[in-house]
Amino acid sequence: MDSLWIWKTAKASMILLMWLVIDAATIFTATSSVRAEEVTYSKDIEPFLRRNCLACHHSKKPDG
Numbered sequence: 001m002d003s004l005w006i007w008k009t010a011k012a013s014m015i016l017l018m019w020l021v022i023d024a025a026t027i028f029t030a031t032s033s034v035r036a037e038e039v040t041y042s043k044d045i046e047p048f049l050r051r052n053c054l055a056c057h058h059s060k061k062p063d064g
Contacts, residue, residue, distance in 0.1 A: 039045070
């Protein structure tokens with residue numbers, strides 16, 4: 001193999017790795033700061049289920 005090809009491949013891999021690390025850190029920081037309060041069933045989950053699931057999945061139509 002050509003040493004120049006190896007160098008270019010290693011350089012491209014390192015740039016990609018650095019981009020992934022920076023991108024992951026940005027995503028983690030953004031998502032962790034979005035919700036500072038605790039998630040509760042009655043306040044967060046139940047309203048979501050009522051809006052999105054109960055139209056099809058309810059006791060009169062159990063197979064939904």
